Amino acid sequence: MKQLPPRVRRRRRSERRGAQLVEFAIVSMVMFPLIFAALEFVRVGMLESMAENAAYEAARHIMVAGSTKADAIARANEVMGRIGARGVLIEVEAKDKDGVFQSEIDDSTARIRVYVEVPLNKNSFALAHFTGNKTLSATSTMRFESYDGYYDGGG
Template sequence: MVEFAVVANTLFLVLFTCIEFSRLNLIRNTAQNSAYYGARAAMVSGATAQDAIDTAKGLLDAIGAKGVTVTVNDGQALSSATEKIAVKVEVQYNKNAFFAPLFIANHKCVATSNVKAERYDFFFDGT
C-alpha cells in the first residue's frame, strides 16, 4: 500500500501528461488539415471566403475545438482576379487543454495554407 502511494503520483502524472500532449497534438494536426482543406474549398471558381471558413471550422468542430479563428486572405474578399488563397487557422490552447494553460497561458496553435487559385472569367463549353 505504501509503495502504491509513492508510485501512484508519478504514474498519474505521466498518464495525464500523455493525454494532454495527445490532445494538443490532435488540435495541431487538425488545424493544419483544416487550413489546407479550407484553402482547397476556396480555390475553385465561384467559391467564397465563407466556404473556406465553413470547411475549416467544420473539421475543427468534429474534434470539439473551441476558440477557433479562421481568416482568408487577411479578410479581403475573393474575386475572379484573386490569384492566391491564404487560409490562417488559430486555435487557442487555453480553451482546449486541461493543464497546459497553467504553463503556457495565452498561447495558440497557428496553421496556414497557401494555394494558387483556379479562377477564370470565361466559360469553356468543351468545343
C-alpha cells in the same frame, strides 16, 4: 548419516500486509501525473494536426471559381468542430496576381491563404495553467484556379 538442508521458511501473505498498498502509493505519485501529461500532449498534437488540416481543407474548398471567404470559414469550423475545438480564429485572405489584397474572391484572384489559430487555454485540460495565452497556428496558401479562355481541343 546425511544431513538435509535447512528448510527455507516462506513468509506468509499475512505478514506482508500493506506492502502493496505502500508500493502503489509511491509509484502512483509519479505514474498518474505522467499519464495525464501524456494525454495532454496528445491533445495538443491532435489540435495542431487538425488546425493544419482545417487550413488545408478550407483552402482547397475555395480554390475554385464561385467560392466565398465565408465558405472557407465554414469549412474550417466544420473540421475543427470534429474534435470540439473552442475559440478558433480563422482568417481568409485573397490576393490578385500583383499581390494586392482583395475583399472578396473573384476571377482576378491569384492566391488564397487560410490561417487557423487555436488558443491552448481554451482547448487543454490542465496545460492552460502553464501555457498562458499561447496559441497553435497553421496556414495554407494555394493558387486560385480559374480559366480565362476557350480551348477548342485543336492543335
